[in-house]
Amino acid sequence: MKNNKLQIGIIGCGGIANQKHLPSLSKLPELCELVAFCDIKEERAIAAAGKYGAADAKTYVDYKELLKDESIDVVHVLTPNVAHSPITVDAFEAGKHVMCEKPMAHNSAEARKMIDAADRAGKKFTIGYQNRFRPEIQTLYKACQAGYLGDIYFSKAHAVRRRAVPTWGVFQDKAQQGGGPLIDIGTHALDITLWMMDNYEPKSVDGSVFYKMADQVEGNMTGPWDPATFEVEDSAFGFIKMKNDATIFLEASWVLNVKDAREAATTLCGTKAGAEIVNSSTPGQGDVIFNGAKFGRLFDEKAIGGGAIAYFDPGAGDPGYAEAKQWLESIIQDTEPLVKPQQAFVVTQILEAIYNSSDSGDKIIF
Numbered sequence: 001m002k003n004n005k006l007q008i009g010i011i012g013c014g015g016i017a018n019q020k021h022l023p024s025l026s027k028l029p030e031l032c033e034l035v036a037f038c039d040i041k042e043e044r045a046i047a048a049a050g051k052y053g054a055a056d057a058k059t060y061v062d063y064k065e066l067l068k069d070e071s072i073d074v075v076h077v078l079t080p081n082v083a084h085s086p087i088t089v090d091a092f093e094a095g096k097h098v099m100c101e102k103p104m105a106h107n108s109a110e111a112r113k114m115i116d117a118a119d120r121a122g123k124k125f126t127i128g129y130q131n132r133f134r135p136e137i138q139t140l141y142k143a144c145q146a147g148y149l150g151d152i153y154f155s156k157a158h159a160v161r162r163r164a165v166p167t168w169g170v171f172q173d174k175a176q177q178g179g180g181p182l183i184d185i186g187t188h189a190l191d192i193t194l195w196m197m198d199n200y201e202p203k204s205v206d207g208s209v210f211y212k213m214a215d216q217v218e219g220n221m222t223g224p225w226d227p228a229t230f231e232v233e234d235s236a237f238g239f240i241k242m243k244n245d246a247t248i249f250l251e252a253s254w255v256l257n258v259k260d261a262r263e264a265a266t267t268l269c270g271t272k273a274g275a276e277i278v279n280s281s282t283p284g285q286g287d288v289i290f291n292g293a294k295f296g297r298l299f300d301e302k303a304i305g306g307g308a309i310a311y312f313d314p315g316a317g318d319p320g321y322a323e324a325k326q327w328l329e330s331i332i333q334d335t336e337p338l339v340k341p342q343q344a345f346v347v348t349q350i351l352e353a354i355y356n357s358s359d360s361g362d363k364i365i366f
Helices: 015-026 042-052 063-067 081-093 108-121 135-145 181-197 319-333 341-360
Strands: 006-011 032-038 058-060 074-077 097-101 125-128 152-160 202-210 235-242 247-253 262-270 274-278 287-294 297-302
Touching: 006 015, 006 063, 006 319, 015 032, 015 042, 015 074, 015 097, 015 125, 015 319, 032 042, 032 063, 042 058, 058 063, 063 081, 074 081, 081 097, 081 108, 108 125, 108 341, 125 319, 125 341, 135 181, 135 262, 135 274, 135 287, 152 181, 181 235, 181 247, 181 262, 181 341, 202 341, 235 341
Parallel strands: 006 032, 006 074, 032 058, 074 097, 097 125, 152 247
Antiparallel strands: 152 262, 202 235, 235 247, 262 274, 274 287, 287 297
């Protein structure tokens, strides 16, 4: 640390860096300084450093050169999925704390390497599941922890868009990403659902993965894509049984002909009550609705948002900011980050099992 501030290096200065991590970290000048930026496209590193970096921030095109800087305390790995594991492992070997963007890795073998490297280094490690920090998700989690829903034995993890295929970056490149909507947005819905159920012991997975819509470009929110380069699935579904026989249905799609889209959302069914996240596809507009029976009647209850107090907290209500603040404080105060790597590892295992089940036609047994 320098001047009681964590010195942060950014590896990958593309979309997720500029949309989430850099704006969030820049609102925490009392905790950190952004001192190094790396991207294989040098102009992106230079632009990010100019906008968000300290006065003497350095730029790199080779992440290994960045890791040689002993003054850097923390590295954020914000690259395409297949690069997560090797960069993270190298960062731990260089003695850095690591925040890696979701998903943890494109398969469980690479994810395991990351956990083992973190254990050897004795450094902090977390994965970028910022949806846990949304106000309605926090409310639902508190209810689950308090036992308000009872035993949660069935749930649905929702990650469905009607026509919102990302047409930038490498999202459609299977070699770079390892998959499509399942690994991109399905990972968020599954993370939320497992966290609510506090259940990380899968028993079996049945998966179906579809490549049906690559040439159906009409109506896409970000414009048409090139069907010739659409290499990943357009939708995937998983039927997941846990060791205690609780069951999860996961749905993930960038382009599905349904009336209503639901993304980064969950539906929970417990013995005492149920709950679901709705309107989650609209940033900042998600709600949690509880349902059950009492006083002899069925009921629905909607939690009312508290709202932020203007000017007192520059990122209040922003899950990316809340994620960054909690992460940095966990390093400074030597506490556990909210998103634990072993939890993210189980998410990766289940997503991989859905792909493998669909490929083989068999149920995957853990």
